[in-house]
Amino acid sequence: MLPTLGYSVLFIIGAIVVKLVVSKIRFTKKYKLPNVVPGWPFIGNSLDVPYPAGMWGVDMAKKYGEMFTVNIGGRRLVYLNSSRVVTDLLEKRAAIYSSRPFRPMLSDIMSGGARIVFMGYTDRWRNQRKIMHSILNGKQAEAKFVPFQDLEAKQLVLDMYKEPENFHKASQRFSNSVILSVIFGRRAKKDDELLKFILGYTQTLGEYQFNPIKSPADVFTWLSNIPTSLQWWRPFGERFFRKHVAMFQKEYDALLDKMNKGTAKPCFAVDVLRGTAKKEFEIDDIEKIYTWTSLIEAGSDTSRVAVLQMMAGAACYPEWAKKARALLDEVCGADANRLPTLADRSNLPYITAVMKETLRWRPFLQSGVPHTLMRDDEYEGYKFPAGTEFSWNAYSIALNEKEYSNPLKFEPERFMNDDLHKTAKGHWSFGAGRRVCVGLNVGANNIWIAAACILYCFDIEQDLDYPIDQFNTLWEEPLKAPFKVKITPRSKAHIDLIEREGATAAAADY
Numbered sequence: 001m002l003p004t005l006g007y008s009v010l011f012i013i014g015a016i017v018v019k020l021v022v023s024k025i026r027f028t029k030k031y032k033l034p035n036v037v038p039g040w041p042f043i044g045n046s047l048d049v050p051y052p053a054g055m056w057g058v059d060m061a062k063k064y065g066e067m068f069t070v071n072i073g074g075r076r077l078v079y080l081n082s083s084r085v086v087t088d089l090l091e092k093r094a095a096i097y098s099s100r101p102f103r104p105m106l107s108d109i110m111s112g113g114a115r116i117v118f119m120g121y122t123d124r125w126r127n128q129r130k131i132m133h134s135i136l137n138g139k140q141a142e143a144k145f146v147p148f149q150d151l152e153a154k155q156l157v158l159d160m161y162k163e164p165e166n167f168h169k170a171s172q173r174f175s176n177s178v179i180l181s182v183i184f185g186r187r188a189k190k191d192d193e194l195l196k197f198i199l200g201y202t203q204t205l206g207e208y209q210f211n212p213i214k215s216p217a218d219v220f221t222w223l224s225n226i227p228t229s230l231q232w233w234r235p236f237g238e239r240f241f242r243k244h245v246a247m248f249q250k251e252y253d254a255l256l257d258k259m260n261k262g263t264a265k266p267c268f269a270v271d272v273l274r275g276t277a278k279k280e281f282e283i284d285d286i287e288k289i290y291t292w293t294s295l296i297e298a299g300s301d302t303s304r305v306a307v308l309q310m311m312a313g314a315a316c317y318p319e320w321a322k323k324a325r326a327l328l329d330e331v332c333g334a335d336a337n338r339l340p341t342l343a344d345r346s347n348l349p350y351i352t353a354v355m356k357e358t359l360r361w362r363p364f365l366q367s368g369v370p371h372t373l374m375r376d377d378e379y380e381g382y383k384f385p386a387g388t389e390f391s392w393n394a395y396s397i398a399l400n401e402k403e404y405s406n407p408l409k410f411e412p413e414r415f416m417n418d419d420l421h422k423t424a425k426g427h428w429s430f431g432a433g434r435r436v437c438v439g440l441n442v443g444a445n446n447i448w449i450a451a452a453c454i455l456y457c458f459d460i461e462q463d464l465d466y467p468i469d470q471f472n473t474l475w476e477e478p479l480k481a482p483f484k485v486k487i488t489p490r491s492k493a494h495i496d497l498i499e500r501e502g503a504t505a506a507a508a509d510y
């Protein structure tokens with residue numbers, strides 16, 4: 001009996017090995033991927049990619065050149081390390097390079113299949129994207145956002161003045177409040193419950209991204225076919241989903257209550273609930289919740305981090321901040337006459353360059369976001385199978401001197417050119433092709449007004465006892481300040497201005 005069982009097991013193992021070898025030979029005959037990085041059997045390079053991956057990406061690009069391929073548990077991910085190849089593939093061939101990897105845990109279990117950022121290139125994605133586009137872009141949308149951005153920036157400088165050590169919290173509240181006002185018609189409070197909840201779960205989503213231990217089915221996707229009772233990761237994912245829906249349901253119910261009492265402010269959610277929004281918005285409640293939630297999380301986290309990076313840039317390279325200050329003084333007065341507003345954009349092109357350089361200097365998504373190829377493709381002698389993933393290697397492009405002169409330096413002058421007002425041109429921080437950030441105009445204005453008000457009001461300096469690590473800082477650190485910095489008001493007149501305009505902003509209660 002035993003020898004027979006032993007032979008059977010040996011036979012099965014042998015058959016699997018032969019199958020693997022045959023499919024590998026077939027694959028190698030048919031396809032050719034660029035610079036395949038050696039990995040371990042079965043798990044490939046799953047354990048090699050650190051988080052954050054920025055400086056790892058820089059080193060790998062130096063070693064392998066314009067493209068290299070890693071294997072994450074059988075999924076092939078090609079890193080694109082130059083603007084040339086990102087443009088050729090993700091931009092020019094966007095029609096077939098715009099899907100997303102299949103993520104049974106993150107997308108389906110944890111997000112009910114309704115979170116746009118994880119969706120494939122499907123009709124559902126197109127519809128949600130259309131909805132978001134209509135909320136975020138165009139002249140009418142801008143007219144809705146700008147008053148909130150101006151108001152929240154005033155409170156931002158007040159919060160930084162009162163509690164400079166909590167500058168990260170001030171930035172969190174600022175960006176979150178802008179998008180909350182547009183979506184739910186309410187401001188974010190200090191230590192807002194929803195904001196804390198978002199910061200907590202975005203960190204969890206980050207930790208679960210392609211983590212073979214926490215989220216094995218996203219790495220070894222075939223695991224999603226085993227019986228659900230054996231999927232040990234599933235109960236956590238389902239709990240995460242239920243908690244998420246319950247939290248946003250609370251917002252939804254609070255808004256319904258305000259609508260019944262006649263106290264609801266005009267906002268996007270009210271339009272949807274009253275049925276006055278467009279036809280695309282006829283979607284089920286889970287999808288409504290995820291449309292709002294995606295806007296609130298993507299709209300908060302990215303801008304809050306960018307504002308902190310702008311401050312790190314000012315502390316590390318003070319000469320550009322001095323120049324920006326002088327230009328702001330010409331427009332708003334050297335004696336602290338008034339805070340800048342977004343209406344000043346046409347008179348302050350240098351601040352627009354500061355906004356673009358903030359995005360270029362240290363991209364928020366350090367090694368990009370994978371786009372999935374939808375059918376087989378060929379490029380410069382390589383043959384890619386459908387399903388291959390491609391990511392722009394953001395840090396490696398941003399810090400490469402073939403792409404930018406003096407790339408380590410924060411130097412807004414590099415953007416003072418004819419493309420200044422093309423927000424996404426000259427850097428890849430908003431992504432590429434058809435998946436490019438749908439909120440880029442809102443994000444750009446958030447950074448613009450925050451930078452203008454902060455640079456006008458404060459001296460931002462390094463704390464020499466704690467120099468800023470420009471390369472390995474985890475900028476998106478959710479619970480504490482990612483670096484130390486000294487924030488000092490410029491003068492008594494500036495303090496008066498901050499208190500005066502900040503107090504009016506803080507009093508706006510809705």
Ligand code: HEM
Nearest residue numbers: 117298299302303306369430431432435436437439442443
């Ligand atoms: C500094 C600000 C921002 C940065 C750096 C940023 C960056 C990005 C990046 C890199 C992507 C992925 C692009 C790709 O896959 O090619 C993305 C997608 C997205 N962003 Fe932003 N973003 C910012 C602000 C915003 C804002 C303010 C909103 C909304 C209010 C927003 C909403 C979204 C959404 C919904 C997606 C998913 C789009 C899709 O998958 O089709 N973002 N963003």
